[in-house]
Amino acid sequence: MLPLRYFIELSYHGKRYHGWQRQPNAITVQESLERAFSMVLRTPIHITGAGRTDTGVHAKQMYAHFDSDSTIDRENLIYRLNAFLPEDIAVYRIIPVAEDAHARFDATSRTYEYWINPVKNPFLEGLSYYNRNPLNVEKMNEVAQLLLGYQDFQCFSKSKTDVKTYFCDIKNAVWERCGDKLVFTITADRFLRNMVRAIVGTLLDAGQEKSSEENVKNILKSKNRSKAGVSVPAHGLYLTRIEYPYIKEE
Template identity: 35%
Template sequence: MRNIKLTIEFDGSGFHGWQIQGELPTVQGALEDAIARLTGERIRVIGAGRTDAGVHALGQVANFHTRSKLDVSQIGAALNGILPRSVYVHEAIEVALDFNARFAARTRRYRYRLLRGRSPMRRKWAWEVPFVFDPQPIRDALRTLEGRHDFTSFTLHALEQHGRVATILDLLWQDGPDECVLEIEADRFLRGMVRSIVGTLVQIGRGKLAVEDLERILEARDRQEAGPTAPAHGLCLLSVSY
């Protein structure tokens, strides 16, 4: 038995998220189908990040166990010849049998892109924000989110399996003339957490919420207190660290 670690890029536009959902197209399903064609084995692929429908990835990490004798240097290219063009394996390496892409991950880093106005070329991978917003209060609000908090107010899932506490290790807001970017790194993410944070920050930038409201929202542990959920297509999983 061997354990193969994959680093994967994908365009999430045509997928119903990472995790297998019956007959719906998912990234995990596409990978498992490709591996079955390559090795003749029906195996389960473990992903580091279980992204929602429409979310993209530049550096998703996954692993699978196989009895195949195929040289690991050929696995990535062979899978890329089978996978749809919206999924690409950048690297395939053999790792220890007990490596688990999800549970061994120390941090995950996401990027969210926001457009000031319309862009037909970029709208597939960024949120065309239909409001004018001021980035300065958004930058001021980031300090409140850093560190260890209960993020119940920023999750879409009422029953998180492993609790709702997470530690945000890094937050970076970048302004451009027509595009803004938020990068966020944490030890774990709740479902919809990044998009809920982005939606709330935009409300702060619009003046609908004050910077000081963030502490109240965190303490409330109530999703209704935070801002709306930003669209999925602006979000991208950048990297996973081990």
């Protein structure tokens, strides 16, 4: 009998973690989940995530998958896992899927948000980027629309990243005011390492009149990371949505 495969829907506050992926001598979300699942199910469990968030990045919605040799009481498992997991990781759903379903490769789109607060707010400390500089949001949105006309985003990728292609299909990129916050939302089929934070830094330069549309076009064509803006802090970044053709939102 083949192992049964399950998807996990979860969220986490990234402040304490050195990203998603297991690392030697560092606490990660993957390691914390695998420890909890292995303890509760009393067998070693390997978990494969939909992607790798960097150190300090948060996830409002993350998916991962694992295999089990037996049928699972899902509601009971969720209850026991949340009792065992640290307070900054929560499991919401465990979903039976086909044996060849894959949390990383089957995702059709991913959405991130980046939060900026223009006024010092102690309740957003560690949850958004405090930036006092006046920003031209209309200009930032105009420049953000340029991204939809390109596919090669090597200029926003972390240097020395081992990837087969720098091509990404960006479907949406927009800035919106949400109460006291300024939120950038971006959706694509995939993202490169550090890509969203580099894009936000580049758009902030445009919003502060340090860069123009023409300059951003030249950055995109250059394929050179050093030409783009600085990477904004990780604690303002959230993975908010991952879509699959066979997973329905509740």
